[in-house]
Amino acid sequence: MTRTVHSRFELRAAELHPSVDDPALHSMTFLNEVSHRYPDAISLAAGRPVESFFELDSVHRYLDVFCQHLRDDLGYSEEEVRRTIFQYGRTKGVLHHLIARNLAVDENIDADPESVVVTVGCQEALYLCLRALRSDDQDVVLAVSPTYVGLAGAARLADMRVLPVREAGGIDFDDLFSVLRHARGRGLRPRALYVIPDFANPSGVNMTVEDKRRLLDVAAQQDFLVLEDNPYGLFSDTDERPPTLKALDTRNQVVYLGTLAKSALPGVRIGYAVADQEVVTAHGTRTLFADELAKIKSMVTVNTSPIAQAIAGGRLLEHGCSLVRANARETEHYRVNRRHLLNGLADRFRRGDPDAAGVSWNSPTGGFFVVVTVPFAADDALLERSARVHGVLWTPMHHFYLGDGGLNQLRLSCAALPPEQVDLGLDRLHALVTESLTASRKGAKHQC
Amino acid sequence: MTRTVHSRFELRAAELHPSVDDPALHSMTFLNEVSHRYPDAISLAAGRPVESFFELDSVHRYLDVFCQHLRDDLGYSEEEVRRTIFQYGRTKGVLHHLIARNLAVDENIDADPESVVVTVGCQEALYLCLRALRSDDQDVVLAVSPTYVGLAGAARLADMRVLPVREAGGIDFDDLFSVLRHARGRGLRPRALYVIPDFANPSGVNMTVEDKRRLLDVAAQQDFLVLEDNPYGLFSDTDERPPTLKALDTRNQVVYLGTLAKSALPGVRIGYAVADQEVVTAHGTRTLFADELAKIKSMVTVNTSPIAQAIAGGRLLEHGCSLVRANARETEHYRVNRRHLLNGLADRFRRGDPDAAGVSWNSPTGGFFVVVTVPFAADDALLERSARVHGVLWTPMHHFYLGDGGLNQLRLSCAALPPEQVDLGLDRLHALVTESLTASRKGAKHQC
Incomplete structure (x- = not known):
């Protein structure tokens, strides 16, 4: 040979x-x-987001603000501050509590900080979800089409098939039912539906609150997760923004995917998943889906740069964790x-x-x-x-x-x-x- | 259903x-x-590396030094500097030329900057390589065992089997031949061998220069890549460090995996792959393996935080791109x-x-x-x-x-x-x- x-x-x-x-x-x-x-x-x-507001000095300031937060609010010693910023760290990140606070302040989402996994941009969060949900080649993900190109890429890396669902100005429920039925008829298991419900990329389209509620009901009845990606919801014409799917989610059916690329700085490459679903093991013990995602993350990127997290965290802290105010x-x-x-x-x-x-x-x-x-x-x-x-x-x-x-x-x-x-x-x-x-x-x- | x-x-x-x-x-x-x-x-x-030399002020200084480098050495305008640091950027990174210079200065490796892919730690580089090399389930990777636990993790994510090769104080060539023969006998394709040739984790063991040359010959004859991981080679008792596999590689058989976690700061999460192999497409066109890895990277993390790269780059620049001197x-x-x-x-x-x-x-x-x-x-x-x-x-x-x-x-x-x-x-x-x-x-x- x-x-x-x-x-x-x-x-x-x-x-x-x-x-x-x-x-x-x-x-x-x-x-x-x-x-x-x-x-x-x-x-x-x-x-890409607007560049004219970028200031080099802000990076220094954000880092200092985050370090001061570690000292003042979390009671860290100088040694602990340096260790948090410089050393290998927590797989789920060091920004989880501030992201949870941001989601409470801006989105009326009540997220347990332990359910937050900080990732290298939202793309990594998406990949972690698909990799976790693809146990064999019967597992498929649905996506409202047209959609973000990174969804297809992440699915391809996880060797997971994507089934398109028509958009029709939000989501075409008839087509959704048809896709689910056909998939199951072929022995496939629809594990999740990926959707950008607010000001979608590429369509700019919004799902109505009524459709959001209906989607959650369908997901509950048909036993699939909803992967809600929300990079643009913040940038609304009206100050009264409609609720996200996650804010309406009373049954832990939604994995919420967020990014600070558009709302803080693309250059920090900070995204996250809120994955508060319980996972039941064969022994009956329970973990959070976030912890399963963190296991996979430890094999992809180990952890997200804490220096980058600190810089993003400083921006959050300067505005009371409100990205609405920051932006x-x-x-x-x-x-x-x-x-x-x-x-x-x-x-x-x-x-x-x-x-x-x-x-x-x-x-x-x-x-x-x-x-x-x-x-x-x-x-x-x-x-x-x-x-x-x-x-x-x-x-x-x-x-x-x-x-x-x-x-x-x-x-x-x-x-x-x-x-x-x-x-x-x-x-x-x-x-x-x-x-x-x-x-x-x-x-x-x-x-x- | x-x-x-x-x-x-x-x-x-x-x-x-x-x-x-x-x-x-x-x-x-x-x-x-x-x-x-x-x-x-x-x-x-x-x-983990020693913490006592970490200084918070250094982060500010490194960032400034890198920005000055963009202005003075690369002739960037202020707008270009800000765009480089803050905006979405080059998938292969913005630190490639400094990493190439570092490899020339410290390791006598002549790396084309275009063959360098900057990654989120070395773990991502490892994952990209295995994901790329695993085209179907006949493709396997060999690894000198005992080995770094992240190798098994990355392989598992890529659904790629790992075949252990005995270490025997370097690499046991008889076992290597036996593993290759058995694998091929079962219809498997050994695509690469993963090894930490210098002061390995966990064994601390070094391969001799003679064994390194022999390994390169075997890889050439038996048509597999060598994935050389070198996180510890810098920290030697003697100033005369032996050549890396990549420094001895005259046939582009080695993908060199590096990290700045131990030699700069773990908290920047910066690693890289030097992948200078040519890839021939069905149409006969040629690309670099680095560009194929970058395609996969675009689906995992899009790009590595340029702010984190800038901070690592500042540390390199302060020491004439020598990590030997920096450390x-x-x-x-x-x-x-x-x-x-x-x-x-x-x-x-x-x-x-x-x-x-x-x-x-x-x-x-x-x-x-x-x-x-x-x-x-x-x-x-x-x-x-x-x-x-x-x-x-x-x-x-x-x-x-x-x-x-x-x-x-x-x-x-x-x-x-x-x-x-x-x-x-x-x-x-x-x-x-x-x-x-x-x-x-x-x-x-x-x-x-």
Whole structure:
């Protein structure tokens, strides 16, 4: 079984785990490549948070504030402070009590700090959940589609199949029942449903409170967990935000996935899971699902950088653990930008204008994203042309669909841009759409 | 398929991924529990680095130094500096060029910065490698046993089997050939061998340069990668350190796994892989193995906290990217402690003393660990008694074996303790050993 000794060792891609060839990855790679090839194009594509409020000095301040909290509020000695910040530490993290306090203050969620697992971004939390829930290849996860691309990636790493459920402006219950029935008919076990109920990525859509309650009832009847991901719920047009699924969860059916990437700093890479479900062992003993997730975490990243946690913790502490208060400026920025984007679309694509026939968009009341529907294919080729000829980037929606869909849709983000850039971006998008409409009309005439 | 709706949702442990029931995990849990139950016991068990040199102010300084490096050496604008530190960033990291420089300065390794993937500790690097190399269940990884418990954990998460290879003071080549032959005979594909060649955890053992060269030849002939983990190589008694496997690697067969946990700060959770192998796709195009690992990383943790990377980077920059220089004090501390431990063992267990018959130990010339062999079972029950009655903690070696072995061995670590605590710990260990020898002699008489 020896082979010719090459001068250099080579690997064959076909002999690597199939996840490295995942369509979701190719999507991300393609989108990154386009934005790299056209660095001067205005990006209505990027989902990153606004940067203009970042201050280097704040890092020093946050770290000091957190250390002072350890001394003053938790009674730590200097030695204990240094050990907490610098040494290997608790697998579930050192920020759990502040996250629990934040969830109480901002979301009316009553979370036991012991049920909180601090993770390296929300992506790790998602991976831990799927890895834990996939005991064999009959276990599957459902996801409202279109969805966050990281869901498909995490599932692929856990070798877990994802079954799409139609969105229909929230969640299509008929389709949910149908997917559950078909899955069980094929001997599969639906373990969880992944959903972003508030100002979703990519759709901007919200589930109604009524639908949230109904989803919890269905999950209870049909015995699956709900993985609620909530990166954008904070950034709402109205100060009266609707309750999250977790706030409505009286039966421990919801694993709540949070991130401080959008609400504190992306650069700390801090996310978390609230996993308060009880796990019953063969011996009848009970643990928390959070502790099972922590076991898996100990094999992936051991623990989350306590220095990074401390910096995020300082930001929480400076605002009484309220991210609503901490993000007053950011939320206002996103509100202004979103309205600017929606008004800008209305100005450029007027109802009744034959040059805008078939162009429509939704009107999210929060979050980072707006979806535009067009009467032609908004595919990768059009994005490439848009970047090259018109100097504007957006995201083809089909990348977010599990399976088919979204070919006539674009996702626009206005999170990171100043308003004048949004205007310029929309002017360029308008030129692209007009050109494409003309081309498709010509094509239609040709066909006649 | 609906079931009775419980008032609270419960999960069954048997329906979770088997990794949460992994023996390696139970080992860690048991060891942590014992040390928690007996907080006043002196710990010759913990493998953490020395804490006395940690300074909170250094974090601020390191961050500033790294930002200045971005401005002065890389020509970044203030906006680019802030974006690098705070925003989502490069999947392979922002510290790659400094790690490459460090490897050149300290290890005579010529690493292309593009082949470096910065990870959340070395554990993530290990997981990425195993996940990538496990394309189906015929793919297995070999590991010199006893070994680091995190190897078994990472393999379990990737659903990859681990085949142990005997250590025999380095690596037992006859056993290696036998394991390779048997594996191939059963249709398995050995993809890689995991080894800590210098001052290994747990054994403290070093591979000779001759054995390192031979291992590289075997790997080339038999077509497997070598995963070289090197957390302790820096902490050597002699300033002339032997070359790493990677420094001897002329055929890109070695993936070098590094960590800044022991040499910079555990609390930054920064590790890395140098993966300079070429990967050939079905279309004949070529990528670096590092880029395939980065794809997987994007699905696990997206990217490593750039703030944590910046802090680690500041420490590197302050010492011209030499961790040898940065760790002058630490290395001296470990040298003094190791000699103190070895001399203390020799003082307490004298050759020819009938009260020490059958007690021996190895004499590592670097690293954190020393292994003591005793003529009785050094198992979990004895550790519990040791903690409760004698007030001293150590690690039963059997926890580090893949399969059987190590039942008569203890791992001692002297990394974190001051010398007077080492003395006290050894006095207590001596009392335990004397008691156990007496008990086993009585047991032997009983049997007669």
